[in-house]
Amino acid sequence: MDRKSYHHGNLRQALVEATAVLVEQLGPHAFTLAEAARRAGVSPAAPYRHFKGRDELIEEVARQGFLDFATRLEVAFDEGRPRVLTAFLRMGQAYLDFASDRPGHYMAMFESGVSIAGNAQLAQASERAQGTLLRAAEALASRLPPDQRPPARMVANHVWAMSHGVVELFSRGKPGGRSSVEPAEMLESGVIIYLRGLGLIPE
Structure with missing residues (x-):
């Protein structure tokens, strides 16, 4: 998933989809917020605009x-x-x-x-x-x-x-x-x- 995935402002959903893939690949306890951000093509701080953690x-x-x-x-x-x-x-x-x-x-x-x-x-x-x-x-x-x-x-x-x-x-x-x-x-x-x-x- 890259920046084109959310260029219409759908960063929140891009993060959700990236996380679903990470959970499938790594399990529900191994993924990190930083890795979800990287998969979505954004900075590590970006997810905090939409999620507390x-x-x-x-x-x-x-x-x-x-x-x-x-x-x-x-x-x-x-x-x-x-x-x-x-x-x-x-x-x-x-x-x-x-x-x-x-x-x-x-x-x-x-x-x-x-x-x-x-x-x-x-x-x-x-x-x-x-x-x-x-x-x-x-x-x-x-x-x-x-x-x-x-x-x-x-x-x-x-x-x-x-x-x-x-x-x-x-x-x-x-x-x-x-x-x-x-x-x-x-x-x-x-x-x-x-x-x-x-x-x-x-x-």
């Missing part, structure tokens, strides 16, 4: 990641069309695709240790993504009598954890990636077994 910059990378992530989940679920289960499983693929397409943002979101609760805009973006999965879990449970429905947030959190586990163990070149089962197949089969165990889908 390194943590605030990586929080912005995470925030933008959550917004894209939430949009992908919403598009995948599509309000449960044409069938809720089909739509629910599409969300799992969207999760894996996001982690593959935007690894720097994914790592900033989930592996950097940023305080989501301490940043209102970041928290809002994260909640939007979680909200989509929560609505999907509620839609799956709607076929059951109210007193037989498992807590929707529990279901959403379990599926989120399962998705994250598949990414961490079997995607992005991790040691477990040598599995003979594709990550998408592993996630889908695991989710189906889990949902069936809760009675959310028929045998």
Whole structure:
């Protein structure tokens, strides 16, 4: 990335994009603000016009990641069309695709240790993504009598954890990636077994 990247005044976004690449290459804890500035083609002092420090910059990378992530989940679920289960499983693929397409943002979101609760805009973006999965879990449970429905947030959190586990163990070149089962197949089969165990889908 060079000075042409922000000659229209978009230095803030140039720094975010440079940081996402650095996080992907070096990990969320190894990059420095000075290196982000160098990649963006500016002086080491320039980032301080837009960010108080390194943590605030990586929080912005995470925030933008959550917004894209939430949009992908919403598009995948599509309000449960044409069938809720089909739509629910599409969300799992969207999760894996996001982690593959935007690894720097994914790592900033989930592996950097940023305080989501301490940043209102970041928290809002994260909640939007979680909200989509929560609505999907509620839609799956709607076929059951109210007193037989498992807590929707529990279901959403379990599926989120399962998705994250598949990414961490079997995607992005991790040691477990040598599995003979594709990550998408592993996630889908695991989710189906889990949902069936809760009675959310028929045998």
